[in-house]
Amino acid sequence: MKRLHLILVSCLAVLLLLPLVLDKYLLGIFVMIFFYAYLGQSWNILTGYTGHISLGHALYVGIGAYTSTYLAMNHNISPWIGMWVGAVLAMLVGLVIGFLGFRFGLRGVYFVILTISFAEIARLVVSHIPALGGFAGIFLDFKPSFWNFQFRGNEAYYYLSLGFMVASVVVARLLELSKAGRLMVAVREDETAAEALGVNAFKYSMLGIALSAFMSALGGTFYANYIFYINPNSVLGMGLSIELILRPIIGGMGTALGPVLGSFLLTPLSEVSRAYFAKGGLEGLHLILYGVLAILVVLFMREGILVYLKKAFGSRLGLEP
């Protein structure tokens, strides 16, 4: 076993035991760390591995959140079932966007703008659908039970979100090791060269966006049943899209652990500073800090902190450089 694996397994063991000692507030911060690592990973699977930049990932999170919530509140269908419905729906939407983007050859910023456009259209349309709560959004009924995906206290959410995060790392790692994942990276590095070698760039880009949208939507269901309130801006807005890409970019795009590292660095900073600055009437200051940090990381460690750390300490962990 490589030293890195030992370290990761011990980290996981510590995380599994943490709820024994942490209070509710700190548990809540960990829930958000895991949640954003998960969403970041979902985005990373598209953008990190295939190189197609999405800035509209809130769309898929929103589809997940709204679908499972709508089914639960109007048809009494458990979010455990609704989350898969939402995920399939998001995947289909992702495939449509991917088809338009990749078939019509929208590269770089054009694809970015395409993804933003669809997310914004969805945000505006949902704002005008009374059955989905319109601008005001939906307050979920609090009916704690396993079946309802709702729990008292933060322990259950802690383990759930930890599970989400670990599963997403496993998915990303398996993808990295698979042939499909390697071909996705080939598309990212040089689409023309990959196609010349017979790689079906369209197919692997579609695979990336489908998987990415599917996973993001599952996260949306978790969010809705953790926060108990969703509205078009919170789960379909550009703010969420920016939030969820910051972590993998700062941690390291195109790596399985980058989004996790990014989230462990950024989320506590965000949660603590948000509360701290809001108390002092300095709302928004934490986002300014974020912006500065993101710029500094891109300027000085353009491949993310993880890659930087790997270069510095990789040999001691038994990793290839």
Place this chain on the structure above:
Amino acid sequence: MNYQLLLQLAVQGVLLGGVYGLIAVGLSLIFGVMGVINFAHGPMMVLGMYIAYGILVLLGLDPYVSLLLVAAALFLLGYLVQATVVNRILDFPEAMQVLPLVATGLIIENAVLLGFGPDPRSPRTALGLATLHLGPVMIDVSRLMAFGLAVIITGVVFLFLKYSDIGKSIRAAADNRVGALLVGIRVDRVNNFSFGVGAATTGAAGALLLPLMATSPHLGHDFTMTAFVVVILGGLGSLPGALVGGLILGVAESVSTIMVPATMKQVVSFALLVAIMLFRPQGLFGGRA
């Protein structure tokens, strides 16, 4: 259908479209020279609105006058952003180019929030409520002023790029970076200046819009999107395209309010954006993609 209403909306659309064109000229110029999309565009414009607002409240200067001060302030900001951040990321992969500018937008947006608070502001300006009657059509004087000034400013920028020495250097650097370096053009300074000019026109557009709509710190994204639609309509990098694109979008949005609620008019522009990108990515007036 009520033709008088249609005419009224079309005229309003044309007048707003001129300002949309001015919003987009900066984005188009920055893309044309540097090849980067300024994702901080909308927040920069909102900052322009707030600077004009601050000047109005503190000094009592109307936005039509303070326009120049606002443009100067935004020129400095744009120059600085280019010199400190954008010049360093020009060779980065595209994903890495998007983030710093999105982050710059985040910083500006929240600096405005911090400075002015979250409440919307709608200042009372001298011409705020004046109207003209042209036959059956009623025109707000402030809309007419905004349109006229927007067209004049766009024209000045266009002529400046075409005939001034600095403008020629900018076009040379945009056309062939290495060639421009070889003939002794300080390309990084030209870049700084171009971003400054782009930001200045954006700030001016903000000042012109101030009498027309309430401003709030989070308006930025909407304006960024408006500017995207306009430049993609007209062709990325083309300044006359930006003006024409602005007019088309202004009329489309304005007339669409007959069919959809006003808060949905943006859906119309996004749909237009997607359609144009798919079927004519070089824009209606661009020669090539």
